[in-house]
Amino acid sequence: DAGVIQSPRHEVTEMGQEVTLRCKPISGHNSLFWYRQTMMRGLELLIYFNNNVPIDDSGMPEDRFSAKMPNASFSTLKIQPSEPRDSAVYFCASSRQAKNIQYFGAGTRLSVL
Amino acid sequence: QQQVKQSPQSLIVQKGGISIINCAYENTAFDYFPWYQQFPGKGPALLIAIRPDVSEKKEGRFTISFNKSAKQFSLHIMDSQPGDSATYFCAAMKDSSYKLIFGSGTRLLVRP
Numbered sequence: 451d452a453g454v455i456q457s458p459r460h461e462v463t464e465m466g467q468e469v470t471l472r473c474k475p476i477s478g479h480n481s482l483f484w485y486r487q488t489m490m491r492g493l494e495l496l497i498y499f500n501n502n503v504p505i506d507d508s509g510m511p512e513d514r515f516s517a518k519m520p521n522a523s524f525s526t527l528k529i530q531p532s533e534p535r536d537s538a539v540y541f542c543a544s545s546r547q548a549k550n551i552q553y554f555g556a557g558t559r560l561s562v563l
Numbered sequence: 564q565q566q567v568k569q570s571p572q573s574l575i576v577q578k579g580g581i582s583i584i585n586c587a588y589e590n591t592a593f594d595y596f597p598w599y600q601q602f603p604g605k606g607p608a609l610l611i612a613i614r615p616d617v618s619e620k621k622e623g624r625f626t627i628s629f630n631k632s633a634k635q636f637s638l639h640i641m642d643s644q645p646g647d648s649a650t651y652f653c654a655a656m657k658d659s660s661y662k663l664i665f666g667s668g669t670r671l672l673v674r675p
Contacts, residue, residue: 454606481661493607493652493665506662541606549595549661554606 452476454555456542462561468530471558473542474523483552484517484527485541493541499525532562567655569666576673582640584669586653589634593655597663598627598638601650610651611638614658643673 455474463469475482484496496509502519519525529536539559543552568587576582597612613620613627620627626639653666
């Protein structure tokens with residue numbers, strides 16, 4: 451299996467621009483997680499999907515952040531408009547079931563200038 | 564009560580030495596305690612995990628020690644190797660939940 455695939459690996463954008471991060475979970479996994487990693491706050495859960503349905507979005511920092519999972523093999527995390535404080539590494543993870551081992555992608559390093 | 568406190572923030576060990584990373588938690592409802600290893604430019608990967616019904620779990624050179632009464636658990640890396648240089652995260656979760664609560668991470672450097 452190819453593992454969790456995230457794209458792009460790096461994104462540099464200017465403040466105010468829209469950013470879309472993409473994730474392809476491992477086939478057969480029905481739980482998908484988006485995390486943000488920063489030096490100050492560590493690894494934070496942003497949103498959790500189960501069977502393509504958002505279950506917990508309490509970690510989404512602001513209305514500027516939105517996430518979708520239109521099908522079992524694809525999810526997006528969108529930031530609009532982006533701000534410099536959004537600069538971080540964003541990880542997508544998937545698991546066979548919610549409480550099973552979470553497999554992380556390689557992450558997208560976002561820099562907002 | 565949801566926090567997991569991890570120490571030290573960074574650790575330097577000579578090759579062949581023992582690396583020890585400690586974590587403490589408050590929420591007694593936590594019943595699954597994994598350790599994740601993260602190399603630069605990669606995502607975290609599960610290294611080893613323990614449940615509170617045992618006090619120790621060993622997988623190769625990696626051992627988790629668990630002290631339920633003290634609400635503490637630690638990772639021991641025996642015979643540390645330069646290839647073990649990475650950031651290590653402890654985490655905790657309620658078995659009925661989906662939410663992993665991560666520690667702040669420990670950056671380990673093993674010198675040749």
